[in-house]
Amino acid sequence: METTKIYPIGDRVLVKIEKTETTTASGFIIPDTVAKDRPVKGVVEAVGTQAATVKAGDTVLFSVYGPDEVKLGEDRYFILKEDSILAIIK
Numbered sequence: 001m002e003t004t005k006i007y008p009i010g011d012r013v014l015v016k017i018e019k020t021e022t023t024t025a026s027g028f029i030i031p032d033t034v035a036k037d038r039p040v041k042g043v044v045e046a047v048g049t050q051a052a053t054v055k056a057g058d059t060v061l062f063s064v065y066g067p068d069e070v071k072l073g074e075d076r077y078f079i080l081k082e083d084s085i086l087a088i089i090k
Contacts, residue, residue: 004072006045006046006070006072006077006079007046008047008048008051009048010048010049010050010051011050011051011083012051012079012080012082013044013048013054013060013080013081014044014045014046014077014078014079015043015045015060015062015067015077015078015079015080016042016043016075016076016077017040017042017075017076017077017078018040018041040061040062040064040078041059041060041061042059042060042062042078043057043058043059044056044057044058044060045077047082048082050082051082053082053088054082054085058088058089059088059089060085060086060087060088060089061085061086061087061088062078062080062084062085062086063084066080066081066084067079067080068080
């Protein structure tokens with residue numbers, strides 16, 4: 001079986017989506033409408049040649065507005081511009 005690879009171009013970054021919590025620690029369920037408006041966390045899988053701030057393996061926090069979603073198999077990815085990243089989580 002052939003494996004598909006995605007290589008972002010320019011200042012774009014490929015981020016693998018981490019699942020967001022839909023239930024709080026105390027057991028309250030967070031509706032999808034609220035969860036979708038929050039920033040998202042993910043791991044950088046690949047960067048374009050012009051991306052200077054982040055590198056593959058960084059965990060980043062970014063807004064859900066603007067990125068393009070790509071699904072490969074069961075995995076979800078976002079392709080976004082580097083300036084859409086809000087923070088690197090260490």
